[in-house]
Amino acid sequence: MQKDNSAPTTPTSARARHRRRSNEFPADTSKTNGHPLCANDHNKYRSMWIRSCSSLWMLGLSLLVIYMGHLYILAMVIIIQVFMARELFNLLRKAHEDKCLPGFRLLNWHFYFTAMLFVYGRILSHRLVNTVTSDKIFYRLVSKLIKYQMVICYFSYIAGFMWFILTLKKKMYKYQFGQFAWTHMILIVVFTQSAFTVANIFEGIFWFLLPASLIAVNDVAAYFFGFFFGKTPLIKISPKKTWEGFIGASVATTISAFVLANIYGSFQWLTCPRKDLSTGWLHCDPGPLFKPEYYPLLPWLPWTEIAILPVQWHALLLGLFASIIAPFGGFFASGFKRAFKFKDFGDSIPGHGGLTDRMDCQMVMAVFAYIYHQSFVVPQDYTVETILSEILNSLTLEEQQILYKKLGQILQERMFGRD
Amino acid sequence: MQKENNTSISSAATSRVRHRKRSNEVVPEPSKANGGKMLVDDNNKYKSMWIRTYSTVWMIGGFVLIIYMGHLYITAMVMVIQIFMATELFNLLRKAHEDKHLPGFRLLNWHFFLTVMLFVYGRLLSQTLVNTVTSDKFLYQFVSSLIKYHMAICYFSYIAGFIWFILTLKKKMYKYQFGQYAWTHMILIVVFTQSAFTVANIFEGIFWFLLPASLIIINDIFAYIFGFFFGRTPLIKLSPKKTWEGFIGASVTTIISAFVLANILGSFQWLTCPRKDLSTGWLHCDPGPLFKPESYTLPGWISEWVTWKDISILPVQWHAVCLGLFASIIAPFGGFFASGFKRAFKIKDFGDSIPGHGGITDRMDCQMVMAVFSYIYLQSFVVREGISVDMILDQILASLSLEEQQILVMKLGQILQERIGQS
Numbered sequence: 001m002q003k004d005n006s007a008p009t010t011p012t013s014a015r016a017r018h019r020r021r022s023n024e025f026p027a028d029t030s031k032t033n034g035h036p037l038c039a040n041d042h043n044k045y046r047s048m049w050i051r052s053c054s055s056l057w058m059l060g061l062s063l064l065v066i067y068m069g070h071l072y073i074l075a076m077v078i079i080i081q082v083f084m085a086r087e088l089f090n091l092l093r094k095a096h097e098d099k100c101l102p103g104f105r106l107l108n109w110h111f112y113f114t115a116m117l118f119v120y121g122r123i124l125s126h127r128l129v130n131t132v133t134s135d136k137i138f139y140r141l142v143s144k145l146i147k148y149q150m151v152i153c154y155f156s157y158i159a160g161f162m163w164f165i166l167t168l169k170k171k172m173y174k175y176q177f178g179q180f181a182w183t184h185m186i187l188i189v190v191f192t193q194s195a196f197t198v199a200n201i202f203e204g205i206f207w208f209l210l211p212a213s214l215i216a217v218n219d220v221a222a223y224f225f226g227f228f229f230g231k232t233p234l235i236k237i238s239p240k241k242t243w244e245g246f247i248g249a250s251v252a253t254t255i256s257a258f259v260l261a262n263i264y265g266s267f268q269w270l271t272c273p274r275k276d277l278s279t280g281w282l283h284c285d286p287g288p289l290f291k292p293e294y295y296p297l298l299p300w301l302p303w304t305e306i307a308i309l310p311v312q313w314h315a316l317l318l319g320l321f322a323s324i325i326a327p328f329g330g331f332f333a334s335g336f337k338r339a340f341k342f343k344d345f346g347d348s349i350p351g352h353g354g355l356t357d358r359m360d361c362q363m364v365m366a367v368f369a370y371i372y373h374q375s376f377v378v379p380q381d382y383t384v385e386t387i388l389s390e391i392l393n394s395l396t397l398e399e400q401q402i403l404y405k406k407l408g409q410i411l412q413e414r415m416f417g418r419d
Numbered sequence: 420m421q422k423e424n425n426t427s428i429s430s431a432a433t434s435r436v437r438h439r440k441r442s443n444e445v446v447p448e449p450s451k452a453n454g455g456k457m458l459v460d461d462n463n464k465y466k467s468m469w470i471r472t473y474s475t476v477w478m479i480g481g482f483v484l485i486i487y488m489g490h491l492y493i494t495a496m497v498m499v500i501q502i503f504m505a506t507e508l509f510n511l512l513r514k515a516h517e518d519k520h521l522p523g524f525r526l527l528n529w530h531f532f533l534t535v536m537l538f539v540y541g542r543l544l545s546q547t548l549v550n551t552v553t554s555d556k557f558l559y560q561f562v563s564s565l566i567k568y569h570m571a572i573c574y575f576s577y578i579a580g581f582i583w584f585i586l587t588l589k590k591k592m593y594k595y596q597f598g599q600y601a602w603t604h605m606i607l608i609v610v611f612t613q614s615a616f617t618v619a620n621i622f623e624g625i626f627w628f629l630l631p632a633s634l635i636i637i638n639d640i641f642a643y644i645f646g647f648f649f650g651r652t653p654l655i656k657l658s659p660k661k662t663w664e665g666f667i668g669a670s671v672t673t674i675i676s677a678f679v680l681a682n683i684l685g686s687f688q689w690l691t692c693p694r695k696d697l698s699t700g701w702l703h704c705d706p707g708p709l710f711k712p713e714s715y716t717l718p719g720w721i722s723e724w725v726t727w728k729d730i731s732i733l734p735v736q737w738h739a740v741c742l743g744l745f746a747s748i749i750a751p752f753g754g755f756f757a758s759g760f761k762r763a764f765k766i767k768d769f770g771d772s773i774p775g776h777g778g779i780t781d782r783m784d785c786q787m788v789m790a791v792f793s794y795i796y797l798q799s800f801v802v803r804e805g806i807s808v809d810m811i812l813d814q815i816l817a818s819l820s821l822e823e824q825q826i827l828v829m830k831l832g833q834i835l836q837e838r839i840g841q842s
Contacts, residue, residue: 174763184608
């Protein structure tokens with residue numbers, strides 16, 4: 001995530017937002033300076049100031065949105081997604097060919113909306129149903145929409161597919177197919193991570209906030225450790241990253257994972273899952289993961305015992321992943337930029353580059369957090385209560401009765417089979 | 420699917436030619452060279468038709484044999500076809516020069532292939548696998564925990580491949596490597612989407628795999644035949660050998676044969692019963708209301724010159740007409756896509772495994788579009804009773820212990836009584 005900030009020529013007011021920076025890749029700084037590492041850079045303090053300013057703005061904005069609730073976080077994720085997609089769609093377009101292909105950009109957005117309908121439809125269908133149970137007509141409309149959701153998305157995709165084929169122009173085939181494949185890759189990358197992010201959010205803001213914070217902490221700590229102690233280069237793809245920064249950040253991230261989980265876990269706003277699309281306050285029984293357990297400490301410390309939430313142990317694993325594996329998302333993005341010879345994905349955020357530059361590690365982390373949650377956290381809560389609520393939510397009254405009868409029969413057979 | 424296979428047929432066209440080395444470069448536009456020729460005017464057309472017919476007959480014969488053998492063997496056949504398709508496609512855009520500098524890069528492709536296979540087939544077959552091993556308690560627990568951690572296993576396998584990819588990035592090869600990475604993902608998506616849906620269809624009942632596949636084959640064959648005898652007007656610039664006469668003739672034929680085939684195929688229980696586990700024995704089941712014949716009396720003017728008074732129609736035949744419509748009108752776009760792709764990258768065929776037809780991907784391009792559609796059609800419009808009840812029932816039996824199940828039944832009974840009492 002550390003950039004080659006070698007040429008900030010324009011005046012650096014603290015509110016510089018849209019600094020026009022050339023997007024070409026600067027000549028290898030390692031050759032010109034002789035010392036590629038951050039520790040010897042003249043402009044480092046100025047760049048650090050700019051980065052800190054924009055980081056603080058981003059942090060403040062995120063906190064505000066989190067305070068406002070699940071639905072607003074969802075909106076924020078969607079907005080970030082749209083901007084990321086736009087950055088990425090614009091990356092590999094060639095102006096010459098685009099003149100000959102009117103309406104081709106529209107095709108990208110058609111596929112984008114199809115993917116959005118598909119992904120968010122699946123994730124939010126249950127919650128949408130729970131929100132509109134009050135009104136009968138609305139309920140039926142929404143249920144029908146959900147039932148045919150896959151068909152609607154499929155036909156939308158096929159329409160885009162046919163549109164693509166019918167607009168193939170001679171001598172443009174290779175460009176058009178390349179753009180088609182590129183569009184699919186972008187949409188997969190953008191939507192996988194946002195789908196999992198949204199799924200995490202509705203399980204409880206904790207499961208979105210903790211991984212995101214850990215990545216941010218890892219980034220910031222790696223920057224500062226590299227700034228003050230960086231000597232040995234880490235990997236050829238990102239010449240500014242150092243082993244000292246990496247290891248220091250790993251330790252800092254793991255410790256802060258443990259601490260942050262304790263802090264976040266005490267707010268019900270963050271730990272309760274959201275079953276519908278309302279925006280009011282949440283109250284729930286947080287579950288055994290968030291109930292503090294007391295461990296006695298060594299006698300020479302001022303506290304006699306320490307309260308640890310069981311979720312903190314999970315947080316340690318999340319912290320380990322965030323510090324060791326998530327940075328590979330950043331390496332991937334760096335390698336990609338080198339391969340296609342551009343400096344940043346965009347320039348929306350001063351000091352940091354584009355949105356995709358910020359989100360590259362977040363993406364790897366969001367997917368991991370969701371999979372970790374589904375595999376290692378949730379099944380422990382899989383009880384009679386959860387299945388009962390699932391039955392009451394997803395089946396009609398007649399189906400519930402059928403289920404009751406069938407289950408009764410099966411249990412009776414098993415009882416008699418035993419005796 | 421009709422190929423420009425005229426110029427290369429000249430060499431020894433014996434009937435048992437299998438692996439003819441055909442150059443994979445694109446043939447210069449035949450329409451310019453011969454002055455707008457259609458298949459009708461081609462000299463070598465009879466020779467090429469003979470070769471195509473021969474390999475078609477072999478393929479259909481092998482296909483029918485596997486259908487006879489059962490669900491598990493069909494799944495195996497789908498997997499084998501998949502592997503060959505992936506091999507063809509992986510080899511397409513590789514450049515020999517770069518590959519010398521990147522040892523082990525091909526292995527990465529296969530790593531991702533195996534990861535996706537584990538993921539896709541794990542999800543599809545998890546329930547059937549659990550049903551197969553319920554007899555043995557130890558195996559059951561082992562399989563259950565594999566399934567529980569299935570997503571985590573696949574994810575870590577993918578991340579391992581991702582990290583491996585990043586660690587093997589070589590200077591000056593970045594663009595090639597990233598291109599190959601994206602290409603691998605696209606191939607795997609294309610190959611596995613269709614095979615996942617195909618396998619899902621198979622376990623719903625071989626009928627839902629056999630009917631769409633047959634319709635695509637019929638559409639192909641009749642488009643070829645109609646184009647052969649009547650083709651005059653070109654259909655689309657991408658595939659200059661396709662004609663409107665072939666397209667329309669094939670559409671009509673496909674829809675009619677959809678109606679007829681559904682009747683024939685629907686009378687076999689082997690084809691219509693769903694398979695709940697991975698066994699291979701005979702199947703008996705209650706086929707459901709879709710496959711029970713309903714009798715319609717023919718109106719007077721038809722029954723005069725036809726001997727039957729009434730006709731029995733399975734309700735599934737109406738669904739088959741929709742499938743036939745899709746197979747004739749929209750599925751050919753899969754073929755156009757493949758043609759455009761080959762023109763874009765200047766390749767003649769995806770491979771040369773099948774004489775007269777090209778590679779396996781050439782055969783499967785329309786099948787892919789059809790398989791996805793038939794799965795989605797099946798899930799959305801073919802109402803099968805009690806589907807969600809069965810799913811939740813399976814879930815309950817799989818994840819709760821006996822005591823918990825009894826508690827659940829008691830609570831559910833109480834709640835239902837309250838609700839019935841209210842209404």
